[in-house]
Amino acid sequence: MTLDFRFDVKATDGAARTGTIAMPRGNIRTPAFMPVGTAATIKAMHPQAVRALGADIVLANTYHLMLRPGAERIAALGGLHKFMNWSAPILTDSGGFQVMSLAKLRKLNENGVTFQSHIDGSRHELTPERAMDIQRLLGSDIQMQLDECVKLPAPDSEVERAMLLSLRWAERSKKAFGTQPGHAIFGIVQGGVSVPLRCASAKALVDMDFHGYALGGLAVGEPQDIMLATIEATVPQLPATKPRYLMGVGSPDDLVEAVRRGIDMFDCVMPTRAGRHGLVYSRFGRINLRNAKHADDARPIDPLSPCEAARIYSRAYLHHLVKAGEILAMMLLTEINLAYYQCLMADMRKAIEAGRFTDFSAATKETWQRGEAMKVSSSSGIASQDI
Template identity: 55%
Template sequence: MHWQKDAQCGQARAGWLHTRHGSVPTPTFMPVGTVGTVKGITMDNVRATGAGIVLGNTYHLMLRPTAERVQRLGGLHRMMDWPGPILTDSGGFQVMSLGPLRKMDEDGVTFRSHIDGSSHRLTPESSTDIQYKLDATITMAFDECPALPATKDVLEASMERSMRWAARSREAFIARPGYGQFGIVQGGTEQDLRERSALALRKIGFEGYAIGGLAVGEGQELMFSTLDYTTPMLPEDQPRYLMGVGTPDDLLGAVMRGCDMFDCVMPSRAGRTARAYTERGTLNLRNARFAEDTRPISPEDDSPMAGRYSRAYLHHLFRANEMLGPMLLTLHNLAYYQRLMRQIRAAIVAGTLEQTAAELRQNWAKGDWSEDEWPMPRYQQG
């Protein structure tokens, strides 16, 4: 597995991630399929949005249906009908978020299942083995993700433990052609800790590097300032993955700071709660003003549902608690995120990212299109 850079504009990079299960253009957004499904839509739907890689989760899949069962069923690719690349989170974030249900020691974490209360244990070795059984294209090193805010002493101890776990994860990883493992940079918002973490991971050596421990409540300004000094610490010739991010503006800002890969539940979760992401910001389709709005969600929509459903119909579906509403809006949001990634990539290649970024942010701030400025939808042109 390797990453190839095609173009650079400032700190932003456009490239290709080549894997055993196909090649993916970067920057890329990975829809979250935590338990082997992107909630509410089929993998045909996911493919239709233009997504090239999806995410699964070690913690959830080890509990149900279990990694051993997934392996017997032919692996996660076959089971969920996704032959393309799959990245699996190591389970560290989910386990750490269990609070009193988990107990950590130097070897790993013992926790109780949120499903039935049964006791389980994750270590760097077992997490890596589970991801192998899932047949993850990209395996993530097992780490500890402390909640922010935290004292520097807490962050330092956590980062050092994560680096020891990273070394153990790497030793347990079974290298195969086209597969890879990413280390995760930790250290909160402390520059010296981030630097020590990045140096430790580079010494171990991975196929890619993730930036963890952000988008956990620190705010966008602090996240961006942390990225400003963290991404330059990572290898120029390997992919950089910012975990758990985020809003369209978060993605844009992170790409401009040198990040290549992203995942977040935000577009699918928003779709289930009637919020639509568009070129003019976010629309809440539960609002009464959409009850007789016959326009589609966006004139820029190029998703599989483009022009087929009105805002009024979607408003009705959510008001009636019909499952089709969340399904359609999830599809729309994921298609918008992929469209945004393509637009950003094209701007990097053209060397116009600063101008494109300014236009994107200006349009997001304008709010919904008025009737007078509504352009002819793309699906009606030509």
């Protein structure tokens, strides 16, 4: 392992913790939320604006970038940071999840997976070695092993088969990663919602000694309480000295509850995707600006938000932009959502450091409830009510 990746825990409050991941391109304050820049862009946002909202790191996707414009092309143009004008750390996922969910006519075997592009039908092969080669060409700071993510529910035998294959791929991924000063590789714990399988996966990955560990294969259809129980059982199997990353999660409530259980890093398309569809996350819960009742509402989203867009534009104006299909609606609502997510993470860091995370969580949820907050997690996908 290189000496230029360091994780320091600053404070704990129960299982919740706050700290810093130090890397050559900058520090990552944890708990951290990584905006998702699938194709080397946070949709509807300038990179500088994303950074100004408080993001220390963003995520980009190996599968999408290998297909278009191509990892070799990005490398020839100076690497992903230069290509997308983002100087802070970047994490790239391995592309395994997208292959399973997006690709056409995929075929899985011990060596890897062959598939047809969802863009043009061209054929490709993704192996652990190729996944790491692509991420090396991109120049991402944190790289993920290739794994197989099974959609839930699935038979235990299928979940175990995928978990064991992912472990064998983890060994090959780590070997292919080699020595990359200034860069890190994370292993991915699999095993569905089976506690014995999750624990076995975690133990084997810890023995391989990765820089950090991710929990993959959650928020893929299981209820929130099952997801949280799986996290609670898995986290103690991971070393306290390494960061823990919950992949693809989630709603504000998911983030609070996962941090309570010891998770340090998150990514999710929820805030950016919601912003493009007229939905806002705020201190008062989720606001559906498509609803006609906002047409005459002169109030801003949140007069106390540090995000200017949340303070200076009326709900009536934002409702009008959404109904008119204006691009500005997507831009403003995406900014408001990402600002709220970063504020939520910053507030959790402060609460943990002050030893008042439980009080903070209760007060935050009470405010969501008073504002008729959405009672939904990313894993269920169904809102009980919107304001």
